[in-house]
Amino acid sequence: MLKLFNTLTRSKEEFIPINGMNVLMYSCGPTVYNYQHIGNLRTFFFEDILFRVLKYNGYKVRYVMNITDVGHLVSDQDEGEDKMEKSAKQLGKSVREIADHYTEIFKRDIGLMNIYPPDVYSKATDYIQEQIDLVKCLETKGYTYFTSDGVYFDTSKFPDYGKMAKLDISGLKEGSRIEFSEEKKNITDFALWKLSPENEQRQMEWDSPWGKGFPGWHLECSAMSKALLGNHFDIHCGGIDHIPIHHTNEIAQSEACSGEKFVNYWLHGEFLDMGNEKMSKSSGKFVTLQTLMDKGYTPMHYRYFLLMAHYKKKLKFSYEALDAAKSGYNNLSGKILNLRKDISSDEAISSSEKKNDFKSRFLEKINDDLNMPEAMSVLWEMLKDGDLSSNEKINLAYDFDMIFGLGLESVQPEKIETDIPEEIRILTEKRNEAKKKRDFKSADEIRDEIKQKGYEILDTKDGIQIKKSD
RNA sequence: GGCGUGGUACCCAAGUGGCUUAAGGGGAAAGUCUGCAAAACUUUUAUUCGACAGUUCGAAUCUGUCCCACGCCUCCA
DSSP, X not given: OOEEEETTTTEEEEOOOSBTTEEEEEEOOOBTTSOOBHHHHHHHHHHHHHHHHHHHTTOEEEEEEEEBOSOOBSXXXXXXXXXXXXXXXXXXXXXXXXXXXXXXXXXXXXXHXXXXXXXXXXXGGGGHHHHHHHHHHHHHTTOEEEETTEEEEOGGGSTTTTTTTTOOGGGSOSSSSOGGGGGOSSTTOEEEEEEOOTTOOOSSOBOOTTOSEEEOHHHHHHHHHHHHHOSSEEEEEEEGGGIIIIIHHHHHXXXXXXXXXXXXXXXXXXOEEOTTSXXXXXXXXXXXXXXXXXXXXXXXXXXXXXXTSOTTSOEEOOHHHHHHHHHHHHHHHHHHHHHHHHHTTOOOOOOHHHHHHHHHHHHHHHTBTOOHHXXXXXXXXXXXXXXXXXXXXXXXXXXXXXXXXXXXXXXXXXXXXXXXXXXXXXXXXXXXXXHHTTXXXXXXXXXXXXXXXXXXXXXXXXXXXXXXXX
C-alpha cells in the first residue's frame, strides 16, 4: 500500500488512483528566465522519486510538466515586470532565445541528475488559446471582473478559496503593497489576463477578447493540465512555496470553471536550506549544478545528498554535508564494484528468505510517503549483511536503484591515470628498486616525494597503482 | 503584525506513545591485513532527543510555558 502525504488534508493517505492502475500526474516546472539552482533541483528530484515509486508499484503514469515561458511576473501577485521580458531585456536577447537557452540547460541538468523527464513538457506559450478559453469559461460563470490592467478572478465568489493553504484571509497583511491592488476587490484576487501596457511594446503578447496582452501566471497550469490530463486528475506537485498563492489560485480557477474537483493528491517538496547563502534568484547569487561540478562534485554526489533527507523536511545545505554525501556515494560505488568482482566466484548460498525480507522492508519504506533516508538505510544494512550472497546483494542493489537513481549499474572503476609524467615514472622505478632491496626507508622517502608532486603510489595485490591526488 | 516549520551525537539525518536504554551516511578512534602506507574488513563512537514543568504503567514522540533558529505573507522550488 502506497501512502502519500496530501497537503489537502495535511495527512498521510492511501493512494488510490481515479482510474485503476493509470495515474495522471502534473508538476509545476521551471520558469525559464534563468538557471535553475540546486534548490529548484531538489524539488524536481522529489518529483522524480515520486514518479519512480509510482512506477515501481506498477502504475502507469502519464506525467506532465510545464515550462513557464511567459507571464510569471516578478511578484506572484501580478505586479512588476514579466520575468521573461525582464531577463531578455537585460541580456539583449529575444524572449524566445532566453527561454530556449534556459530550457536546454534545465533539461541537461535534470538529465545529469538522473531525473526522468516527464512524458510531456508543456510550454505556456503553446497553450495560449486554451488559457483564453479558460478565462472565457470563468467569465461566463461570473467569476471575473475588469480593472484597467486586465481581467481578474474574484476570489470572494469561490467559497472554498484558500482552503488547502488554510489561508486566514482576514489576517493577510493589508497595505504591504498597494499600487496595483487599488482596483482589486479582494486582496487575494489575481490576474487571469493582463493587458499590455499602452506605452510599451512587449515581445510576447497575444490578441484576446479583452485586448492585446498575456495570460496571468497561474492560468497556464490550470489550462494545460485540463488540456493534457482532464478536469480531474490524481497528483499535482511542486515546491512548498506554491501552496498559498499559485496552487490556491489554480484550484480556484479550475474548479470554478469545471465544477469538478481538480486534483486528489497535492504533494509539496520542502526547501533546501542554504543557511547564509540565501539564494534569491533576483539577487543573481545562487548555486547551480554547474557550480557544484566546478567544485569537483558530480551530479550523483548531489543526488546522494538529497537522498539522505525526507522531501517534506528542510535540508541544510553545506559543503561539509555535501562532502559527506560525496564520500558516501563513492563508498557505495566501491562496494558495488567489489560485489561485481565477487559474483563469479560466488557460491550461490540460498538465503532467498532474507533477500525477500530486505526487499519488503525496502518497499515498505518507499511506500511510506517516499521515505528515502530509511530506504537508504535498508540498502546499507543489506550490503553489510553477512548471509546474503554477493549475487543477491548486487541484484537487490540494482533493484533498489530503480528508486534511488544513482546509476549503480553503470558505475565504473576509477580510471587509472595513463599519462604519468616521465619524472614520476622514474621515481616510481627508483622506489621499486629500493623496495626490492628492502630499503624501506628510502622507498618511503621517494613515495613522499612523489606525493609532493601530486601523485600517489599505492601498493595493491595486483601491483603498483599511480593515482593523481585530489 | 499574521501564518507556519523545526531544534535528535563532531556534521548531515531517520524515528513521532512500548518492537528503539534512538536507523543510516560522513567523520573520528581501535583492531585485522600490510615492511609501512592506501584499500578492504571488524569494532567503538547519544542511558540521550533545545530547557523546564505536566499527562501516562510507559514519552525523543502527547500537553503547557519558555529559549533559539528558520520559512512564508514581499522574488523564490
